[in-house]
Amino acid sequence: MFSVDKRTIAEFMKNYISDLTVEEIKDLIEIPPSDMVYSYALPTFHLAKIEKKAPALIAQDLSKEVELPEFLNNIEAVGPYLNFKVKDFMILENIYKSKDQYGIIREILNKKKEEKLRIVVEYPAPNTNKPLHLGHIRNMLIGSSISNIFKYKKHHVFEVNLYNDRGIHICKSMLAYKLLGDNKNPDKKPDHFVGEYYVKFSELKDQDEEIIDDAQEMLKKWEEKDSEVRKLWKKLRNWAIKGFEETYKELGITFDKIYYESEYYWKGKQLIIEGLKKELFNKEEDGAIIAPLEEKFNLPNKVLLRSDGTSLYITQDIYLAFLKKNDFNYDKSIYVVGNEQKLYFKQLFAVLDMLGFEEDKYHFSYGMIYLPEGKMKSREGNVVDADDLIEEVKRLAYDEVDNRYDNLSEKEKDKRARIIGMAALKFFILKMSPKTEFVFYPKESISFEGETGPYVQYVYARIESIIRKSERKITLTINQGIFQDNTELKLIKQLNYFPEIIDTVAKNYDIHLIPQYLLTLCQVFNSFYSSCPVIQEDKELEDARLLLIRCVQIVIKQGLKLLGIETLEEM
RNA sequence: GGACUCGUAGCCUAGCCUGGAUAGGGCGUCGGACUUCUAAUCCGAAAGUCGCAGGUUCAAUUCCUGCCGGGUCCGCCA
Incomplete structure (x- = not known):
């Protein structure tokens, strides 16, 4: 087997072009328009400049000069382009022999050495108080596809999920369930059941603003590990996760490890305080700890710890970065998160750099999905529910098959x-x-x-x-x-x-x-x-x-x- | 106010990073093709100031600047 790509063509043409390096030639090579049967093309404009000759003439001269190599059917000058056609049979032979490994044939033929990396991919990191929606679907499809591709390339990939399973939003569903749920068990897909109470909380709040104080009170009790509250929390969280797992199964995705924010969210504090001691961060008069990012990173400063000393989202994310490194000893860590969090990730990575955590981190950001009526907002209920959508496409497909x-x-x-x-x-x-x-x-x-x-x-x-x-x-x-x-x-x-x-x-x-x-x-x-x-x-x-x-x-x-x-x- | 981002036929989208052959596709519209390997298909047609104006270049949808229009984000939410 012998596989031909841009580099192969460049290496071959190097024999006839002394003014450019192989790399330079490779970068010039392009793919001809789709109605041509040629596989690759070399435009001669650059050479024309160097040699002070007309591009078409250079292409002509080269086409006469070159000796047809074994892997090409023919080489032809067309205007200012030199076109190459790869030998048909070779391509078919490559595919038929390498089968599903064809996409990495160069690695197999050892023409291309690639380092095998340990890569952690984090997605979709949902909140455990409401069902998944279309945005999560995009996230999961992107996350699992990029994981598949890295696996195909023989990297060691770890797909990890993270549950944002604590905080005020979680207590809102809990409180509504406590008040209205009558201690019922789910009568539907359990994450939808939990999500209903999140919506019900909003309704309760419309009637009585002060209910938010009760939710805060519940959060405080949760943090104090009040056994009643924890019991309720565990019940709802498990329902939500059980529901998510059904959706993951529909989509065909699995995870190597699950992180629960509730299990480590306070641990980031220590890292922040150490950073403060090293004078990396500043303490405001009110006690909040700030990362000064303006001068060094040209980013807005970021609050790392509240004035009351409690954790923020970034506090636990900083800890999680260390945790993932410890768990997987990765070479690269990918976060699949929507583009609305671009600034946040720049700040997170900057803070981690300040802490000396200079690992290869990448925010794989993707565009938001909007509905005709605007941005999707779970609280307002204007979302395309993931499970509904899956059911709908299956139903539509069923009709097509049935017809x-x-x-x-x-x-x-x-x-x-x-x-x-x-x-x-x-x-x-x-x-x-x-x-x-x-x-x-x-x-x-x-x-x-x-x-x-x-x-x-x-x-x-x-x-x-x-x-x-x-x-x-x-x-x-x-x-x-x-x-x-x-x-x-x-x-x-x-x-x-x-x-x-x-x-x-x-x-x-x-x-x-x-x-x-x-x-x-x-x-x-x-x-x-x-x-x-x-x-x-x-x-x-x-x-x-x-x-x-x-x-x-x-x-x-x-x-x-x-x-x-x-x-x-x-x- | 600042940062980022997007603007390609009636609609959706690829190409932009790394500038080059008549700007690819799809939906919709119009006209054709099932006695022949599955018509969830194919063939053809109409439809484009690549937001606008400059600049760089032999060459700009692609790079740079300004403007217009949309979106996202911006220290104690997650």
């Missing part, structure tokens, strides 16, 4: 509905750049046509169907020069980019490149599908096309797997 294949068993219909519905939901969110903010229109957003998860799954199923119907066995012994059709060549071209896409995603956290890549691949496939019959008289061509479509299938399956999306052999 097409009425005679399937209920069990099979449900299975397909689950896999297709979840694909639609996950793909819809992951195909957009994590940075993009978007408005979610509940009725229109989930579709099964166009740029969707089911569109990609459909290609997979179509291929499976062809392979099932063909009498031939898939083999690597094909006529290597047989691919002539434009759609065949474009399909093979596209297949070659998968490993480079994976690299870019791991480097830049651009998860959406995977869905975008798969869409392009599937669009080219569907084009191929309508113009090139696979099963046919010419068995030599059939064999070659069978191999080609199997390779497409391998890449689709692995690409979707990284996104937590399953494939179906029939749909």
Whole structure:
């Protein structure tokens, strides 16, 4: 096997270009427009400047000068570009032999040495007083996908969750339950049950502002470990978590470790006080401890400890950073949190740096999801509930399946509905750049046509169907020069980019490149599908096309797997 | 007030970090394609001052400055 990427082309061209380094050439190489079958292109504008020759002439001269290497089909000058076409068969051979490992083929072939890192990924860190919503879904999909990608790259990944399970917001649900709950057990999904009392608290507060004092009183008792309050707290918290776990299961996510804020929130205090002793921080007249970030970091100062000496959110987060390092001895720690907390994380990381905790920390921030009526706010109840949404996409998918294949068993219909519905939901969110903010229109957003998860799954199923119907066995012994059709060549071209896409995603956290890549691949496939019959008289061509479509299938399956999306052999 | 961020056809979105081939897709609209491997598909068409104005460059959607418009955040919430 031999895998060709930008670097391979650059190393080859270095033989003919003395004015630039391999690295410089590599950075110049681009991917030609999609209607061309060339895999890579070298624009000659830079060389033109150095050599004081017309770009088109340089491309011409180079094309005459170069000796075609084994891994290329041809090299051609087109205007100011020198275009390269990677040998078709080599690409298919790479995929067919390396199977699901194709995305990391360069590592396997040892062309690329990568350090194996220990990486901690923290998400979604919900509050334990209300159910998960659409924002959490985006968070979880991003968190688990980036974890999948790092795992695929053979890093040692630890997915950790953190429960914000203490504080005034928790006591609000507790108080409402105490007053109105009649000591009932949940009669629905337990996190929804708990969430109802959070909403009920708001209603109580509308009637009587002073109820907030009772919640404060309850918080005080909680901190004093009052056994009654703790008992109530434990009951509600466990219900909430039990409910969350059902949702995690639906989404297919699991965690290696769970942190509970309640178990360590006070421990950060010690670190702050030590910092104060080292004169890293300042004590205000009223007793609050402040991190001076303005001069050194050009950030607003941050309060680390309240004037009454109690912890703030950042107090415990500072401790947690040390705790995670201690637990996992990580090389890199990733926090998947929305972009509204960008400043907060800059401040947190700055404070940690001041404390000498100079680990590799990264805030993986993503854009907020808005509703047509504005920002989602749990308190006001204008949220898209995660479980409702999951149910809805499954229901919509069920109807699609039911309309097409009425005679399937209920069990099979449900299975397909689950896999297709979840694909639609996950793909819809992951195909957009994590940075993009978007408005979610509940009725229109989930579709099964166009740029969707089911569109990609459909290609997979179509291929499976062809392979099932063909009498031939898939083999690597094909006529290597047989691919002539434009759609065949474009399909093979596209297949070659998968490993480079994976690299870019791991480097830049651009998860959406995977869905975008798969869409392009599937669009080219569907084009191929309508113009090139696979099963046919010419068995030599059939064999070659069978191999080609199997390779497409391998890449689709692995690409979707990284996104937590399953494939179906029939749909 | 300050910091950050976004503005690409009627709607949604990719490309911007690292400037280069006629700015890719999708939805919707209009017109075609199921006696042939699954039409959740494909083919074609109409639709764009890449917010506006400057600047840098052989070359700007991409980099820089200013402006206009939206959003998020800004010491004792989480």
